[in-house]
Amino acid sequence: MDLNIISEAIKLATAPVFLLTGVxxxxxxxxxRLGRVIDRARxxxxxxxxxxxxxxxxxxxxxxxxYQELVALERRKNIINIATAFLVLSAVLIAMTVIELFFSxxxxxxxxxxxxxxxxxxxxxxxxxxxxxVLYFIEIxxxxxxxxxxxxxxxxxx
Numbered sequence: 001m002d003l004n005i006i007s008e009a010i011k012l013a014t015a016p017v018f019l020l021t022g023v024x025x026x027x028x029x030x031x032x033r034l035g036r037v038i039d040r041a042r043x044x045x046x047x048x049x050x051x052x053x054x055x056x057x058x059x060x061x062x063x064x065x066x067y068q069e070l071v072a073l074e075r076r077k078n079i080i081n082i083a084t085a086f087l088v089l090s091a092v093l094i095a096m097t098v099i100e101l102f103f104s105x106x107x108x109x110x111x112x113x114x115x116x117x118x119x120x121x122x123x124x125x126x127x128x129x130x131x132x133x134v135l136y137f138i139e140i141x142x143x144x145x146x147x148x149x150x151x152x153x154x155x156x157x158x
Contacts, residue, residue, distance in 0.1 A: 083135035093125035
């Protein structure tokens with residue numbers, strides 16, 4: 001087998017491997033966000049249990065806010081899970097692209113011939129990656145829109 005052809009295959013496979021590293025980084029970020037959503041949901045569930053024990057007129061309004069927050073957290077969890085699935089699919093497709101690049105070297109000795117599958121898996125991995133990034137952005141916007149900040153009223157002395 002010609003070393004120049006193997007060298008060419010390694011050069012071609014380098015870009016997808018770096019992309020795979022980036023996908024791993026985004027997976028880490030999504031995993032952290034999912035962990036925060038789960039932790040917050042557990043905390044809100046504890047708040048609900050406490051509010052149920054202390055039934056009062058004010059606890060009814062508080063319970064409603066807690067239930068609304070749980071619904072929002074559930075939606076965020078679903079968005080993150082779908083984005084994670086797209087990222088995992090992207091990683092698998094990138095890995096398949098790298099494998100195909102190396103197999104293309106061994107098919108015809110002394111010649112590097114790329115199959116159509118290399119292009120299909122590589123483009124598909126990017127489509128999946130872009131889909132995951134769009135979902136990540138949607139989740140961030142959704143999380144930002146579910147939070148309201150009410151300034152604390154202060155008594156002003158004139």
